[in-house]
Amino acid sequence: AWNGLGHARKMQRKFPEALAAYEEALRLRPGYPQALEYLGETYVEMGKTDDARATLAKLKPLDAALADKLAQAIDGRKSAGGW
Numbered sequence: 001a002w003n004g005l006g007h008a009r010k011m012q013r014k015f016p017e018a019l020a021a022y023e024e025a026l027r028l029r030p031g032y033p034q035a036l037e038y039l040g041e042t043y044v045e046m047g048k049t050d051d052a053r054a055t056l057a058k059l060k061p062l063d064a065a066l067a068d069k070l071a072q073a074i075d076g077r078k079s080a081g082g083w
Helices: 002-011 015-028 033-046 049-059 064-075
Strands: none
Touching: 002 015, 002 033, 015 033, 033 049, 033 064, 049 064
């Protein structure tokens, strides 16, 4: 539920609320790949590339496909908001 709330807030461009929701999702379920991907993409949209790359490093060993999506967003190969 927290991950879904974070995604909804991200899509509304309410980034501080999105970050808080993703952090709660990850507090409850550390290493949750989808929450990490969305968190990283939120950082991309906020222009926080270093934070996005740190999140990518955590995501890589958990889910290669989601890590690739995040890497593409970081590299500007796709829109982070393009769902």
